[in-house]
Amino acid sequence: MSEKYVGRPVDRLDGLAKTTGQARFAAEHPYPDLAHAALVHATVPRGRITAIDTEAARAVKGVIDVLTHENAPAMKPPPSQSLLNPSTLVIGTSVNYLATDEVHWNGQPVAVVVAESPEAARHAAGLVRPTYEELPAVVDFAAxxxxxxxxxxxxxxxxxxxxxxxxxxxxxxxxxxxxxxxxxxxSHNAIEPHATTAVWDGDRLTVHESTQSIAWLRSHLAQRFGVPQRNIRVLSPYVGGGFGGKGSVWAGTLLAVLAARATKRPVRLALTRAAVHHTVGGxxxxxxxxxxxxxxxxxxxxxxxxxxxxxxxxxxxxxxxxxxxxxxxxxxxxxxxxxxxxxxxxxxxxxxxxxxxxxxxxxxxxxxxxxxxxxxxxxxxxxxxxxxxxxxxxxxxxxxxxxxxxxxxxxxxxxxxxxxxxxxxxxxxxxxxxxxxxxxxxxFQLPANVTVRLGADGGVVVRCALQEIGVGAATAQAQIAADELGVPLESVRVEVGDSELPEGPMAGGSGQTASAAAGVVEACRKLRRSALGLALKSPDSPLRGVTSPEARDGGLYQGSRGETYAAILTRAGRDHLEAAAGMGMLRFLAKTVRDQRRWVxxxxxxxxxxxxxxxxxxxxxxxxxxxxxxxxxxxxxxxxxxxxxxxxxxxxxxxxxxxxxxxxxxxxxxxxxxxxxxxxxxxxxxxxxxxxxxxxxxxxxxxxxxxxxxxxxxxxxxxxxxxxxxxxxxxxxxxxxxxxxx
Ligand code: MOS
CATH class of the missing domain: 3.30.365.10 (Aldehyde oxidase/xanthine dehydrogenase, molybdopterin binding domain)
Incomplete structure (x- = not known):
């Protein structure tokens, strides 16, 4: 019997990269020509900006541009929320930042400074002087x-x-x-404050982001910036804590992408702790x-x-x-x-x-x-x-x-x-x-799409654009795949955190692991069936006549009869087998409603x-x-x-x-x-x-x-x-x- 991995206290596969500082987070991607952004926050709870003086900020050495509602390129306004349009499920606020002179809360971003260094950007942000016409605001919860x-x-x-x-x-x-x-x-206080590195190449966009929702962030950005989804790549292999604060799209992300478009430079916007408290809901x-x-x-x-x-x-x-x-x-x-x-x-x-x-x-x-x-x-x-x-x-x-x-x-x-x-x-x-x-x-469970690839060299690759928010999500899927296919954990690689991978669930509602597991289990079953099918085609396979072999020891076995996947694939002249599994939103919603009628x-x-x-x-x-x-x-x-x-x-x-x-x-x-x-x-x-x-x-x-x-x-x-x-x-x-x- 192979040992099972599910249930064991396996070390996290990403542990070494994180503890040795090799894991690159959203604000750690170097680009030649990288510019840095900082936010200017409103100081009134409600009102209109009547004037915004950016002269002193512009005079700071290293400042590239100061974006305000007077000069920023337009973003499309956020559409109204609908369960059937995932790009709307991640709306943090309905404010169309820098497209309006309206202020809706004390702390709302009203300008973005882009500079050659984060220090210059932050210093200059402190020199931007908006003046406001204040409107009555209701802020007292108890009252x-x-x-x-x-x-x-x-x-x-x-x-x-x-x-x-x-x-x-x-x-x-x-x-x-x-x-x-x-x-x-x-207020949200993940160890890694929210951060975005945004890079435009013509109308193609790459975003390194600390996010709990890669897929929905991508569709939201496509909608707001008027480019097709396929033009956008969201990379989020490591996230220093989410807790729900990185599930929606907040001002920093949008404004980093906007600033990169306006300045034609790669832009990094790493929120300060204060900026998280002022712009990310709690x-x-x-x-x-x-x-x-x-x-x-x-x-x-x-x-x-x-x-x-x-x-x-x-x-x-x-x-x-x-x-x-x-x-x-x-x-x-x-x-x-x-x-x-x-x-x-x-x-x-x-x-x-x-x-x-x-x-x-x-x-x-x-x-x-x-x-x-x-x-x-x-x-x-x-x-x-x-x-x-x-x-x-x-x-x-x-x-x-x-x-x-x-x-x-x-x-x-x-x-x-x-x-x-x-x-x-x-x-x-x-x-x-x-x-x-x-x-x-x-x-909860969310829809998730997964592919699993079984190579002739015995290696297994699980692909799913899920988010590793510090919970060991990829490690869990590796354990599951190793057990389902009966291979050693060391031979399983799990690729996550990239919108080019099959669309994953968001990391929310404590549902990510179960959601992805459903796909991994199904894909592995398909692979076992395909591998058995291949073996049965060959008169030389020891699996001939076998109907329900067990996945273990790197292959399929029934009693003493069986062989490794490598042997099956090599004999069949196949480099690999791949299987996909998953579910769309509509099928998923129908299943959820059906399920909820029956069970708590x-x-x-x-x-x-x-x-x-x-x-x-x-x-x-x-x-x-x-x-x-x-x-x-x-x-x-x-x-x-x-x-x-x-x-x-x-x-x-x-x-x-x-x-x-x-x-x-x-x-x-x-x-x-x-x-x-x-x-x-x-x-x-x-x-x-x-x-x-x-x-x-x-x-x-x-x-x-x-x-x-x-x-x-x-x-x-x-x-x-x-x-x-x-x-x-x-x-x-x-x-x-x-x-x-x-
Ligand atoms: Mo959660 S509070 O759904 O990250």
């Missing part, structure tokens, strides 16, 4: 909340649910909680209400979860804030509502588990508070309300092992040692708290957190973490654990420190740097024990579900619940900073 309007839902993403009469049931319940939560906006703030009513034995009678979130007036997307509440608890009465306000701010966008990360903070905090009211263990309360079928509509769960996750997690964490009385566990000056919460994230598919898990709270200062330190997850089949034990751990780290940031601060007078982000926007550092994070149940989901390719997002869900609540246990205080407003505990 706008009463004007929220219901979010429009869809079959795939419902925005409202009503089952029974939840308000009446809440009033009648023996025990209840009714809590209001707030979460702040968050997470919406929310206010949420969660009300729960129960019998005195803990059985839920009413579950109400409503949310107000924001989008921008010039774009944005609704986040699925209440979606986990559709699936986590059995209750005869459920009421869920998502509402939105539109503000004159940079629109929001996807950020790791958009909606679920903050929605589970509220839901899972409220469940914990109900357990406190009932005097019941919070795990016991959850298990009493664990549904056999989807609570809102009775659909089947494709597979759900939340109960098993809690059982194993409780054991690994030592939950039994918890004394439930608040403040009862101490360690010197520290109050020790233990909290628990459920993780939940739906599983999701990853879930149990998050266990221990905190220490300084009894004098209120400082909170996370001291232990255990996460047990049901993510279907594990393809790579190392990268899966890393993804889940990364999600937990990001969740700890959400719980304790992350917050985009917006000046309510001007709509300006005032902490647009990592010095003032605090993400966790190593010293903030304890050892994180991650365990996966590794049970295949029968409805997903190879039984695998995505792991990119589920890790962050439930984390905010697990921390808040641990803090509640340590201190007796229920903090309902993120982040849990020490002032809220004093």
């Amino acid at each position: 706008e909340e009463p004007n929220a309007t219901p979010q429009k839902g869809s079959a795939i993403m419902p925005a409202a649910t009503n089952k029974g009469n939840a308000e009446a049931a809440l009033d009648a319940a023996a025990v209840s909680v009714d809590l209001r939560f707030t979460t702040p906006p968050h 997470r919406t703030p929310t206010t949420q209400r969660v009300a729960l009513g129960a019998e005195s034995d803990g059985r839920l009678l009413a579950l109400i979860h409503t949310s107000v979130a924001r989008t921008g007036r010039v774009g944005g997307m609704p986040e699925q804030v209440t979606s986990a509440s559709r699936h986590l608890y059995d209750s005869p009465n459920i009421r869920l509502r998502q509402s939105l306000v539109r503000l004159d701010l940079l629109p929001n966008t996807s950020m790791r588990a958009p909606g679920e990360s903050i929605g589970t903070f509220a839901l899972e905090s409220a469940v914990d508070e109900l357990a406190c009211e009932l005097g019941m263990d919070p795990i016991e309360l959850r298990m009493r309300n664990e549904p056999a079928r989807n609570p809102v509509d009775g659909k089947r769960f494709a597979n759900r092992m939340l109960r098993e996750a809690y059982e194993l997690g409780a054991e690994r964490f030592g939950w039994r040692e918890r004394d439930p009385r608040p403040g009862s566990m101490t360690d010197g000056r520290w109050l020790v708290g233990m909290g628990v919460a459920s993780a939940y994230h739906p599983s 598919k999701a990853a879930c898990g149990a998050q266990f957190c221990e905190v220490r709270v300084d009894r004098d200062t209120g400082e909170v330190r996370v001291s232990r973490w255990v996460g047990v997850f049901d993510v279907g089949r594990v393809i790579n034990a190392k990268t899966v654990a890393s993804q889940l751990r990364g999600g937990i780290v990001m969740g700890i940031g959400m719980a304790l420190s992350e917050e985009t601060l917006i000046d309510q007078r001007t709509g300006r982000v005032v902490n647009a740097s990592l010095a003032e926007y605090h993400v966790p550092v190593h010293a903030d994070i304890p050892r994180i024990d991650v365990h996966c149940l590794d049970e295949p989901d029968p409805t997903m390719p190879l039984g695998l579900r995505g792991v990119g997002e589920v890790g962050i869900t439930g984390v905010g609540a697990a921390v808040a619940n641990a803090v509640r246990h340590a201190t007796g205080k229920r903090v309902r407003d993120l982040p849990i900073t020490l002032d809220k505990l004093l």
Whole structure:
């Protein structure tokens, strides 16, 4: 038997290139004659540019051009969004940059300086002087909340649910909680800030870009710059983190391409950290209400979860804030509502588990508070309300092992040692708290096209324009192909990150690995069939008479009969065999809708957190973490654990420190740097024990579900619940900073 690769903690194939600095990211491609661009950001939230003085900027040595709405070549405006036109799915904002004198948010790019060096470009950008006619702007989320309007839902993403009469049931319940939560906006802070290198050659365009959506970026650029898609090549072999911030097309990308066209030079635009905060959408703030009513034995009678979130007036997307509440608890009465306000701010966008990360903070905090009211263990309360079928509509769960996750997690964490009385566990000056919460994230699949080539030399090449955003995506596909064909991992090469390759899925919704896997598995099956067909044509093949051989040891075998692919191909005089697999958007949508009618598919898990709270200062330190997850089949034990751990780290940031601060007078982000926007550092994070149940989901390719997002869900609540246990205080407003505990 050959050894199987799926499931093993295989090192990432791109690891060596990255750790030795050989991997070239979007801002690291040298071109002779390369020019550098920098953005000038509006300083008013809404208005018109009445004049723009570029003289001082132009006088800076090395400045090549200053592009403004007065002199920039035109881009086509972004079309309206349609599911059937992928180029519209990645619109960051509807603003046609530098084609208008209108300002729609404080920070919107209003000019681009192109210079011989990044230093000259940035210095000159600071010398551009726009003057504005200011218009009234609405930027205060809390003040706008009463004007929220219901979010429009869809079959795939419902925005409202009503089952029974939840308000009446809440009033009648023996025990209840009714809590209001707030979460702040968050900004994207991938380790690699957004960057573009754009090179025009006549009407052909090459773009080195840090992106999560190669294919849709290409079609979007074709549309905006009026050239055929085949004229555009997007290269994105390495991406230093995405998290949703590189899923859509933002100003920097468009303006780099525009500047390259205007100056007839290759142009690199590497956003500063501040420019990312000002031009790339982040997470919406929310206010949420969660009300729960129960019998005195803990059985839920009413579950109400409503949310107000924001989008921008010039774009944005609704986040699925209440979606986990559709699936986590059995209750005869459920009421869920998502509402939105539109503000004159940079629109929001996807950020790791958009909606679920903050929605589970509220839901899972409220469940914990109900357990406190009932005097019941919070795990016991959850298990009493664990549904056999989807609570809102009775659909089947494709597979759900939340109960098993809690059982194993409780054991690994030592939950039994918890004394439930608040403040009862101490360690010197520290109050020790233990909290628990459920993780939940739906599983998605996107259309993906793949080719697999089997060479007479025994080498295998998998090609798919997927995005390696730091998750080990290519490594997972190599493991899958190696197993499907029965060849050593070393003989598999995976080519990704190039729009010339077969069109891949975007890296989003935790769906990339499953989406590409479906294609790889199908293509490998075709290859095995073709190879067997070739062998059976030859009277000399030991496979003669064999009908269902096994792929192993570099070839096809049944018992002791069989031969290598190399032998099959060589005898047949073939240099290689190639197979393609994949799906178009229409077939894909039909399959998704059909699937969604039958199954609820999701990853879930149990998050266990221990905190220490300084009894004098209120400082909170996370001291232990255990996460047990049901993510279907594990393809790579190392990268899966890393993804889940990364999600937990990001969740700890959400719980304790992350917050985009917006000046309510001007709509300006005032902490647009990592010095003032605090993400966790190593010293903030304890050892994180991650365990996966590794049970295949029968409805997903190879039984695998995505792991990119589920890790962050439930984390905010697990921390808040641990803090509640340590201190007796229920903090309902993120982040849990020490002032809220004093
Ligand atoms: Mo994601 S938040 O779909 O990158």
